[in-house]
Amino acid sequence: MGLAIPAMHYTGMAAAIFDPHSLSLATAYGVGVTLLAIMLATATFMLLGLTLTITLYEARLADQDARMVQRLQLANDELQARTRELAEAVPPARESEAHKAAVLESALDGIITMDETGHIIEFNSTAERVFGYTRSQVAGARVDRYAHSACSA
Numbered sequence: 435m436g437l438a439i440p441a442m443h444y445t446g447m448a449a450a451i452f453d454p455h456s457l458s459l460a461t462a463y464g465v466g467v468t469l470l471a472i473m474l475a476t477a478t479f480m481l482l483g484l485t486l487t488i489t490l491y492e493a494r495l496a497d498q499d500a501r502m503v504q505r506l507q508l509a510n511d512e513l514q515a516r517t518r519e520l521a522e523a524v525p526p527a528r529e530s531e532a533h534k535a536a537v538l539e540s541a542l543d544g545i546i547t548m549d550e551t552g553h554i555i556e557f558n559s560t561a562e563r564v565f566g567y568t569r570s571q572v573a574g575a576r577v578d579r580y581a582h583s584a585c586s587a
Contacts, residue, residue, distance in 0.1 A: 440475035447471060552576045 447467045538545055544561030548554050554577055557569045565580065572580060 439478050440471060443474045444471035546577065548577050552578060 444467075447470055538556060538558040541558060541560060544564040545556065545558045546554060546561050547556035554572045554575055557567070557572050562568055567580065
């Protein structure tokens, strides 16, 4: 197609018959048919070259995009796999809490947990038997309030 355009222009210009005696506003130094064909061919080939260059550049960018998408997909798959591994390794909070409660209740020793200010958070059933207080009585109270019972028990 690139060759067809300048060939058609050259053929059209060569086939045209111009009457030199007709009224013309053009100067006597007009562009010759051969020069016009060369200029059209040059412009056409330049446009064709530019089109090919842009097409090759676009193909290169598309290839880079495809590789980037592939790398991102692999990274995403790896991240999902690692997330699944972590989720399987760490039990959900409910199971962890249930496990902790089961350990506290099955312990043969009295277990009392408190926060950094000394307020009682946990008080297992063995601690109830040892100290003589129920969970509801000591929950939230400071441990030093019941320290005399620990010394006497």
